[in-house]
Amino acid sequence: MFGRILAVLFNSKLAPRTLNLLRDLAAHHKSKLSIHGLLDENLLQMTAQANGQGIDQLRQKEKNRFWYEIYGVEESFKEAGLFVNIGVSEFINEDDLLSLINQSKCDLLVVCEPGESDTRKIEKLVRHIEIPILLIPS
């Protein structure tokens, strides 16, 4: 039913339950899976301000951490025989996610473990996209 699934995550850690759900979903529909990490620039700036850290270093550190998580997911999914590709990019506003959805040509959007602000981002997007959205709560 879903030929191409785009799974996005706004934070770097994924619970095993979410991973299992995602794996089962892709396996059940024989879907091609794109897992994309979105590094929320606003959140990053707030964290940098709160902790008094340099934004560039924090961004690099968070990116590396994100890639580490996502490569781990890619390895385990490919070992399970799934088709998967991955990516990480900065999230500045909803246009970034909209562009990602269009680029991936997906027919299902899965939002993994969204926080409260992430859910609001998705709410804003709803009227602009024509594919179903699945939210996996944390």
Add this chain to the structure above:
Amino acid sequence: MKFEETLSRDFILLDISSKNVKTLFNDFAGFLGGKGVIDDPPKFVRDLLNREARGSTAIGNGIAIPHLMIPELDRSYILIARLKKAIAFDAPDNKPVGFVFLMLSPAGNREEYLQNLARIAGVLHREGTLAMLAKAKTAAEIIAAVVAPAKTNFFTRNSRLIYCLASVVIFFLVSLLVLPRIGIPINELSISRGDIKFNETIWLNKQIWASTIFFGTVLGTLLFWQYRVAIAACGLGLLLMSGTMDLTTAVDFMSIPTILFIISMMVMAAWLEYLGFFKYAVTTIINRAGPYPRRILFILMLLSVLVGGVTGEVTGILIMSAIAIAICNEINLNPLPFIISIIFSINIGSALTLLGNPIGIYIAFSGGLTFEDFLRWATPISLISTLFVSALLIFIFRSSVPSKAGGTMRRLDPWASVSDRQKMKIGGVMFLALILLIGFSKRIDSFLALMPNTALVAIPILFVGIIVFLESRQGKFLVTEGVDWWTVLFFMFLFAKAACLEYTGVTPKLAYQTADLAQRFPFPFVDPAYSMTVTALVIITVFSAITSGFVDNLPIIAALVPIVKNLKVIGLPHANILWWGLLFGGCFGGNLTMIGSSANMVALSVYEKSEGKLIKFGTWIKYGVIIFLISIVLALCLLSMQIKLAE
């Protein structure tokens, strides 16, 4: 083993000429086999290809990171390859890959394997790394680019900001020298109007501040578009704090009627878009065209002019480009000629009525023009320009847009975007009623003895009230999300600053200079009674058109509006014609370059997202210049011919 230790100059391949992924992996296998890293090159290639088959390892931006765990390896290896010509890699962003980082690790050390992968990906996303890799001439430079953080000093990181601030300082110094030398001529008119005061030192200082801050805002907006509200707000704050303008004047200058009108029309357009009205209307008409691409292209261009003329350029382009791409997919044609033609038509159509572009609304309120004036002066010239441009574009694209499509064309479903048919019909009726009432707004003002343009603002506000009432729960969403509040705020700050140029005497000075120029260089080939006005018309139109081709048209028009007002006041005959020169310059000028108008950028991004291809600057400009010249010359000729009819 540390990441840095896995990198070696011996494992770098510069400018290899592999033709595809398979030959690339074969090249890798040959190289690594030769170094004794792998024992079984054919199996190595098979394993890599198998992993690619389960998902591309390209991560976008022309980078791929194939990776593999090989049990017999004694340590991790990273092989870096820069390709002579980028190859297709099924990347998520569809870009070909020019840099490949092959990561190999012994089995059983998953932690190090993932750490190294994350490190490579992180390094390659770091600003400046790709440029360093592309420039590198030796293996050592490649390693340095990957290991050492990209060296950027304060000046490199902030070069744009530094150039911007330096330009503002230079502009300030030039104003300091030039503005005192441009005086208001002492004559009966300038004395009776009180313009003579602008030669006094106190006003001179205000002029220097106002013009520098306005220049800074325009330049800052151009260089840092995403921060336009912040820049405009800072500018306004500085004007107030420096005493150049007082608070009451600033609020007066924000042109609240223009803002209310824009907000109301944005809500109306958002509601109709939400109801699927425009998609329904356009699809119904297109379905009647049949499988004839040239006919479809012509109809799409005409509809773009109309839709752009009543909904505004951005809403218009979103609706029309989506439909054009759907049609092209249906009849298997390249959508590029369709998208380019629609953009040109939308920009021309944005001058059709006062609803088509914020500059039209601003000009209408500044010049006291009505919807009927637009129908009289703007609509015919817009339509004639459209016919010329459409014929020309069909001729230009004749080879890629055949007269008849190869197969049959499936009808598009007009109801596909409509969720509530009944409400959509109500929306259509309300929209037509709104247009009609706006069309008669001048008569309504006279009939009800209202101030000029009261009905023009009051009618859309009344309709917003009805829409919000009709939509109940959805109403709040339409007002909060349907209105681009960010842009509205930018408009308010910008209008206040532009009007400050008039208030402080900058634009009256420029108006006297323009009138003087027009008097010294009367336009040849026309009746001497109008030659001065034609010269002013050409100056205003060409200046606004060329600058609108590179910068957002609103700041330019906002700065020119007071000049036109002053030219009118100082007695340039038939000066009302200049309003239309401004309108056509601002709207048609958007066709010159890709960044000329918001519609261009929106459509190009729709095309890029849909087709995965970019329209190059060169591709655009070769059509843009022709269309720009034809439409501007045509508008100037048609306006000059009617000059005696302008009051």
